Amino acid sequence: xxxxxxxxxxxxxxxxxxxxxxxxxxxxxxxxxxxxxxxxxxxxxxxxxxxxxxxxxxxxxxxxxxxxxxxxxxxxxxxxxxxxxxxxxxxxxxxxxxxxxxxxxxxxxxxxxxxxxxxxxxxxxxxxxxxxxxxxxxxxxxxxxxxxxxxxxxxxxxxxxxxxxxxxxxxxxxxxxxxxxxxxxxxxxxxxxxxxxxxxxxxxxxxxxxxxxxxxxxxxxxxx
Amino acid sequence: xxxxxxxxxxxxxxxxxxxxxxxxxxxxxxxxxxxxxxxxxxxxxxxxxxxxxxxxxxxxxxxxxxxxxxxxxxxx
Numbered sequence: 001x002x003x004x005x006x007x008x009x010x011x012x013x014x015x016x017x018x019x020x021x022x023x024x025x026x027x028x029x030x031x032x033x034x035x036x037x038x039x040x041x042x043x044x045x046x047x048x049x050x051x052x053x054x055x056x057x058x059x060x061x062x063x064x065x066x067x068x069x070x071x072x073x074x075x076x077x078x079x080x081x082x083x084x085x086x087x088x089x090x091x092x093x094x095x096x097x098x099x100x101x102x103x104x105x106x107x108x109x110x111x112x113x114x115x116x117x118x119x120x121x122x123x124x125x126x127x128x129x130x131x132x133x134x135x136x137x138x139x140x141x142x143x144x145x146x147x148x149x150x151x152x153x154x155x156x157x158x159x160x161x162x163x164x165x166x167x168x169x170x171x172x173x174x175x176x177x178x179x180x181x182x183x184x185x186x187x188x189x190x191x192x193x194x195x196x197x198x199x200x201x202x203x204x205x206x207x208x209x210x211x212x213x214x215x216x217x218x219x220x221x222x223x224x
Numbered sequence: 225x226x227x228x229x230x231x232x233x234x235x236x237x238x239x240x241x242x243x244x245x246x247x248x249x250x251x252x253x254x255x256x257x258x259x260x261x262x263x264x265x266x267x268x269x270x271x272x273x274x275x276x277x278x279x280x281x282x283x284x285x286x287x288x289x290x291x292x293x294x295x296x297x298x299x300x
Contacts, residue, residue: 058289065286094289101291103233108240148237148292180238 001223003029004042006072006088008052008063013085013203017048020206024219034066044081044222045072047088049141049201059102059144060090069095081125081222082195086142089187089197098190098197099157100149102142106180110143114212115178117186117200118168121161124189126196129221135172136165136214138200140179145199147181147188154183162189165198225272226300227279231288232263263293267300 003021007014014031021029032039034052039045052063063069076082076097084092092098105111114137119130130136149157157163165187169176177184179199187198202215233239239261246260266287270279279297288295 057287061286061289093291099291101289103237103292104240106238106240108244146238150236150291180240 001027001043002041003027004032004039004045005029006034006045006047006068007031008034008050008066008091010052010054011048011050011087013049013087013201016201016203017046017085020203020215020219021046023206024223027223032068034063034068037067037071039068039071039075039080042075042080044083045075047072047082047084047091048203049086049088052087052091055087055144058094059087060092060094063091064095073097076190076192076195079192079194083126083218083222084195084197085201085203086145086199089199090144092195092197097195098188099153100147100182100188102144102199103146103148104144105142105146105178110141111145111178112139112141113178114138115140115186115200116168116170116172116176117165118172120163120166123161124164124193124196124221125224126189126218126221127164130217133172134217135168135170136200136217137205137212138202138215139204139212140200142179142199145179145181147185147199149182157185157188158183160191162191162193163187164189164196165200225270225274227268227270228298228300229266229268229279229283229287229295230263230298231266231283231293231295232261234292234294237292
């Protein structure tokens with residue numbers, strides 16, 4: 001599988017993503033600069049974390065207008081798998097590829113630690129190798145990770161089984177929420193189920209040395 | 225002309241900065257402060273003939289996110 005890792009001015013998890021993706025079996029990964037206009041030849045796209053455009057105006061608000069975003073929308077519309085991690089999730093929401101928005105953490109602080117999340121559905125190309133209710137230990141690092149959507153949008157996400165990950169306790173129970181996200185949401189997918197946005201960093205949990213390898217589940221699921 | 229666009233979080237969106245600031249105002253010893261909301265004001269320099277609809281387009285599509293924010297426009 002050939003992965004594209006988008007790079008915006010201010011992306012800073014691009015190298016971690018490339019490192020992990022190019023280490024997957026039968027996989028290669030390349031950077032794609034935000035001023036490029038084509039994603040042809042790629043099988044999957046990762047929009048990495050960081051602070052695109054310095055988070056000016058709103059997180060992801062300016063990246064949304066980068067030239068590559070036209071190609072990303074076409075890629076997604078054609079059913080290509082897209083993962084937006086952290087700032088990548090914010091960019092996908094700003095660009096309308098995912099519903100809702102990410103706002104300032106309820107506690108106002110930047111939160112940087114490991115956090116447990118529960119796999120709410122395996123009916124996605126990103127979690128099909130997980131088990132329902134599986135608890136993953138993933139790092140989070142964000143100041144604007146509080147997921148917000150209005151009640152109708154939240155009800156729809158639930159009804160369509162589109163909440164992929166929820167924050168949880170180490171035992172997989174509800175009640176631990178690091179940022180005030182509506183309904184403890186840590187990751188969602190679009191209606192077609194091929195665009196996935198999440199605040200935790202699976203790419204930072206793919207090596208024993210880093211304390212968790214639970215992030216591999218996401219990338220290995222993509223390999224099919 | 226100069227145009228001031230004010231962007232504020234929607235009433236339904238949690239505004240922890242506003243809540244923390246309301247608390248700080250109470251610490252100043254000033255009672256009676258209600259809800260405080262924090263947004264931003266953006267000053268634009270535009271040609272005098274700029275149509276109203278274009279200012280709305282800038283405000284709606286870029287300066288604010290309609291999911292979480294409302295905006296208002298004032299000619300300075």
